[in-house]
Structure formats: C-alpha cells, structure tokens
Amino acid sequence: MVMTVRDLDPGVTAFLAGGAKQLLIGGRWQEAASGKTFATHNPATGEELARVAEGDREDIDRAVRAARQAFDAGPWPAMTAAERSQVLWKLADLIEERAEVFAQLETLDNGKPITAARRDDVGGTVDYFRYFAGWPTKVEGATIPISVPNTFAYTLRQPVGVCGQIIPWNYPLMMAAWKLAPALAVGCTVVLKPAEQTPLSALYLGQTCLDAGIPEGVVNVVTGYGDTAGAALAEHMDVDKVAFTGSTEIGRTILRASSISNLKKVSLELGGKSPNIVFADADLDLAREGAAAGIFYNMGQDCTAGSRVFVEAPVYDDVAQYIADHAKKLKLGPGLDEGTEIGPLVSQEQLDRVVGYLNLGPQEGARVLSGGARATEPELQSGYFVRPTVFASARNEMRIAQEEIFGPVVSVIPFRDVEDVIAQGNAVAYGLGAGVWTNNLQKAHRVAAGLKAGTVWVNTYGGTDPALPFGGFKQSGHGREMGSEAIHLYTEVKSVLINLGEN
Ligand code: NAP
Numbered sequence: 001m002v003m004t005v006r007d008l009d010p011g012v013t014a015f016l017a018g019g020a021k022q023l024l025i026g027g028r029w030q031e032a033a034s035g036k037t038f039a040t041h042n043p044a045t046g047e048e049l050a051r052v053a054e055g056d057r058e059d060i061d062r063a064v065r066a067a068r069q070a071f072d073a074g075p076w077p078a079m080t081a082a083e084r085s086q087v088l089w090k091l092a093d094l095i096e097e098r099a100e101v102f103a104q105l106e107t108l109d110n111g112k113p114i115t116a117a118r119r120d121d122v123g124g125t126v127d128y129f130r131y132f133a134g135w136p137t138k139v140e141g142a143t144i145p146i147s148v149p150n151t152f153a154y155t156l157r158q159p160v161g162v163c164g165q166i167i168p169w170n171y172p173l174m175m176a177a178w179k180l181a182p183a184l185a186v187g188c189t190v191v192l193k194p195a196e197q198t199p200l201s202a203l204y205l206g207q208t209c210l211d212a213g214i215p216e217g218v219v220n221v222v223t224g225y226g227d228t229a230g231a232a233l234a235e236h237m238d239v240d241k242v243a244f245t246g247s248t249e250i251g252r253t254i255l256r257a258s259s260i261s262n263l264k265k266v267s268l269e270l271g272g273k274s275p276n277i278v279f280a281d282a283d284l285d286l287a288r289e290g291a292a293a294g295i296f297y298n299m300g301q302d303c304t305a306g307s308r309v310f311v312e313a314p315v316y317d318d319v320a321q322y323i324a325d326h327a328k329k330l331k332l333g334p335g336l337d338e339g340t341e342i343g344p345l346v347s348q349e350q351l352d353r354v355v356g357y358l359n360l361g362p363q364e365g366a367r368v369l370s371g372g373a374r375a376t377e378p379e380l381q382s383g384y385f386v387r388p389t390v391f392a393s394a395r396n397e398m399r400i401a402q403e404e405i406f407g408p409v410v411s412v413i414p415f416r417d418v419e420d421v422i423a424q425g426n427a428v429a430y431g432l433g434a435g436v437w438t439n440n441l442q443k444a445h446r447v448a449a450g451l452k453a454g455t456v457w458v459n460t461y462g463g464t465d466p467a468l469p470f471g472g473f474k475q476s477g478h479g480r481e482m483g484s485e486a487i488h489l490y491t492e493v494k495s496v497l498i499n500l501g502e503n
C-alpha cells in the first residue's frame, strides 16, 4: 500500500524539538564556542528543519583534544578486542532499534525517498557496523623470516590514532558509518564533520554511540562549514589521519592541508563519471533497467552514478529510448511519500548546478530525450526537483560527459567495439566505478581488465558490500575503504626485531 509518513515518528519529533542541536565533544553536548548556529533545510519544501551549532576552529581544537585524551589515556584502545567488538555490535543493534527515526531524519534532511533510506541507508549502516564489529579480534600482524642472524621479527598492526573524518551529504548516515566503523574497530578515536546540508543523522548517531557504551571522547561530532570547521580539522597538527569523501576539488584542498601541517595520512573518496557499457549481445531487458537505475538512484547524487551510458551502435536507439521512457515514468515527490521514486536534490546550490548542465547539454549538441528542466508541478515548486534527464547523441568530449553533474542526468554515447569503448570509458579524469552488460564472457573480462576503475560491475550495477574494497583510480581518490583495506587505512604497521642472543 502506498502511503505517506504523515505523522513523524515520536523519536524524530523529540530529536527536532528543544532548540539548536549541539556539538558532541568529549561525551558532552555543547554549544559552539562562538554561540553561532546555522539552519538545515528540508529539500522537499525549502523549510527550515532545525538549527545546528556552527562549529569552527576552536571547537575542532576542543574535539581533537578530547579525541587525543580518549586515545592516549582512555579505555577504548586499551580494552580487549572482544569487548570493542561487543560495543560495536550493540551499536548496530541500537541503530536497528531506532531505524525508523534514522530513516525519517535522513529523508527530511537529504530529501531521498524513505523506502531507500530505510532499506539502503539505514539497513546498510546496520550491516556495515555488524561487519566491522567482527574485525577487532582479527587485526593481526605477522612473523617474518628475516635474514639477520639470531634475530626474531614480527609486525604489530596498531591504531593510527586520532582521525578526522569529513563526509558529504549524499548518504549522510552511511558515509558516517563507512568512516566510523573501521576506525572504531581498530581502537582509533574520531572527530566527525558532517556536511552542512545534512547534519542531523550524524548527530543522532553520535547520541546512539554514547548510548551503546562507546566511551566519551571516542566519537566527537562537530557540525559546521567546510571552509572553517572542515579546514581546521584537515590542518590540525594533532590529527593523525583524515578520511574524506566529497568533491575532487576539496580532495585537493585536504591533501594540501596535510602537506602544509603535519603530513597526516589522507584517504580520499572523490567523485566519478562512471561508464556503464551496454553491448548489443547483452540481455537487453536487464541492461536497459540497469542503465536507468544506475543513474537515477538517489537522484544521481552518487559517486558511482553510471552517468555515461555507452551503447553499442546497433542497439543505441533502442536503449536510449528505453532509458528516456523509464525516466518519464519515475514518480517525483517528497521523500516522505512512500510512492516517491525521485525526491528533490539536496539544496538550492545543487539544483542550480544541475540546471546549469541541463542548459549546457543542448548547447553542446546533445538531444534531450526526456526531462531537461526543473519540475513544473505547482506542489514541487518550493522544493529542489529536477526531471530525470536523458541526453542522446552525446559525445564523450562534451562537458556533460566529462564533468560530474551529481544529478539525475545521463549522457548516452554510442561506441563501435571493445577497444573503442575501453578507450572512451577511460578518457575522463575519474575512475571510480564502471558497468559492463554482455553475455560474452571474453568481452566481459577484457573490458573489466581494461577499464581504470576501482569497481567493475558485470551484468549488474552499483552494489557494494562491507567486505569488498571500494575506492578510486585516478582523480577518484586515494586508498580503499571497506573490508581488510579499511582496517589498513586506520592502522600503522610496526616492525619489531628481537636479538635472540648467542646462548
Ligand atoms: P564538498 O564541498 O566536497 O563537500 C564534502 C565535505 O567536505 C563536506 O563536509 C564539506 O563541508 C567539506 N568541505 C568543504 N570545503 C572544505 C575545506 N576547505 N576543508 C575541509 N572540508 C571541506 O562537496 P559539495 O560542495 O557539497 O558538492 C559539490 C560537488 O562535489 C557535487 O556536485 C559532486 O559533484 C561532488 N560530491 C561528491 C561526493 C562523493 O560521494 N564523492 C559527495 C558529495 C559531493 P560543507 O558541506 O559544510 O561545506
């Protein structure tokens, strides 16, 4: 039955009531040092949802000091691995208990359809913490047969220390989970800076961490702006590592901040312009569905969005038309309406950005097969809604095919053969994801091997798993999250040599 969440969960109402949300520092909720706050809005209506503390340099400094104290002298890194594992499992259980509150907060703040928020964002977050809850007892060093006489050598894998984590607004809760879970599993402490557009679920997660028994100072949440609070975190001399997800431009800023401060470790998960490749021999029903879902999921605000659909010439018209027809049928509406398939974009700024590209496409010579503009329905006017858009007759050199749009906008580009599509697929600054649709095993393997992308999906698109490494080639980033790779991101390896003596 299709219904609308008319009466918000009492947990949501309670969370939003009672004045501006505060910063979580050293286990206590507190105002920003400046006393300043900023508003977060509901993108479906443009209305203010809540006010949030505007953390800045001084607050970041307090939070880093709390995280340092918790790391150097607190119980978290010192407790047994099994105990840390139990606390993380408890955290997953509590998120699951509070799932509806998390889902509604996510939809209110980000705009995404509530069905996806429940299933993917919250469900995925629970799975993610459970997976990493299993890791503390499995972080191992090695004994290594070295060639120095009478010497025994082994390695220890130890937590890297205080971690700054700066996350975007497209999957606010999930991005917090991707960052927090591996760091916590190995015994690090954290200062988390959510995106200004979507601070609410991270704040609620902060409270949930406390309720799960994560000791004070281990998880600190400082809301605020990127160029103030974010920059202070990236530049801080006592932060050992920064993990960032967001734009390539700010990724560069984060690297620069590390290089001019203490050379802190940096991992970057940046944007993408992922090719999704349909060969004429593919199961076309599956491929066309996959090409559409690959771009329109989360309104295209996804780092692995399949925003360049390459179609082999003989089936080009058929596939392009199918995606356009599919786009026209998608139901636009507020995320809290359970029938909604396409919610608003996250902000006015993002709407303006995307509309800029909608205008650019035809100027560059692309044909609009569907969408191409803002939604015109009166009830959608106050929100940030754009129509899912298909550009046909697109060429890979066009800006609409080279630049990350981060909206429900796809360029459909023809190709001739395997070599041609590998060359075109790679002719872009990014290398995060890629899809291949074919029933020919040789083509599948050749294309998977030839594309410069951190993840290649064959006859499927977009799925991730906590156990599977995720990250980018080229300007899509540095390092891999998920699985054992994430454990490596948050640990340092120490070599120990022991003189065994002569007798
Ligand atoms: P962004 O500026 O890169 O934001 C990502 C995070 O970095 C936010 O928490 C942001 O804080 C913070 N930040 C901004 N400037 C910073 C600085 N100088 N130092 C430290 N942290 C800083 O992304 P955006 O402006 O929201 O979006 C712009 C474009 O980035 C999108 O259109 C899309 O193309 C891309 N993007 C990619 C991803 C991804 O998953 N890879 C996610 C989001 C956006 P504030 O939000 O508070 O400014």
Ligand code: MG
Residues within 6 Å of the ligand: 226
């Ligand atoms: Mg920004």
